[in-house]
Amino acid sequence: MNFLRAAFESSGSPSWVMRVIRSQGLDRLHGFELELVLGGDLGDRRAQATQHVLAQGRADLIDTDWLSIARSKDTDAPLTAVFPYGKIMGALVVAAASGIDSLNDLRGRRVGVIRASDKNWLVARAACRKRHGFDPRDVVRLAEALSKTELLRRLEAGEVEVATLPWHLAPRVTASGKFRQLCDVLDLLPELGAPSIPTTFFAARPEFAETHPRLIAGFIAAYRDAVALMRADEQVWREAAAQPGDDAAVLAALRAAWLRRICDEWPDDARETKKLDDFFERLSRDSLVPEHA
Missing domain, CATH: 3.40.190.10 (Periplasmic binding protein-like II)
Structure with missing residues (x-):
């Protein structure tokens, strides 16, 4: 059995899906065992906490946004997107x-x-x-x-x-x-001209993605199965997402926001990903909207 070490912030929403993968045995169903590396959320001005975990070789997979993936290309710890997670904005x-x-x-x-x-x-x-x-x-x-x-x-x-x-x-x-x-x-996002596609992705080191295609494919299949189950069965979603003290109104708002954001497909048109590249590149340079627009 192949192992996949996936690092996520323990309080982050990707951990909800990972818990369902584990509890439903979806990892083993797709030929691997998911090892969760759940930790804190203290990063630095350059990167989030899980990026450092990945760079240190303590994990094989993380979730991060497209902007961080693009910024990583010029560092000694580049990332490659392996599958979308969602339209994750705060x-x-x-x-x-x-x-x-x-x-x-x-x-x-x-x-x-x-x-x-x-x-x-x-x-x-x-x-x-x-x-x-x-x-x-x-x-x-x-x-x-x-x-x-x-x-x-x-x-x-x-x-x-x-x-x-x-x-x-x-x-x-x-x-x-x-x-x-x-x-x-x-x-x-719409008024700024952003494409309506995922903004956050599961990511790995390029060499890992290139040398472990079957393991990545197994993870994607397990993830898609978990998302489908969580969409269809609210109780499964609640068991993964709820925290002590959450009332019905909080859970309803959380679920609605999650359903609005979660993705389980790559964009149909590869040109949309290029538009996302352009959007975030211009956003990071403050050139998306000129001063006094």
């Missing part, structure tokens, strides 16, 4: 009493991000330039937390007034009524 969450009702209200505010190069912050900045003619980077007090756990702590402690949170944290954070969602970053 949310801007604000204190309920902050008076922040739109991106136009960000001037002078304390904004928390995981890292300044995070795609959610880059998209929010571009949308603000397009809608309101200014770049929030120039007018906010920005704080990099380097982990979503630390970012959430700063939001709850009042150290930041706005936080660019991962999508699956927003329903749980806003359930208390102390916070509310300013916007779903996924909703900002």
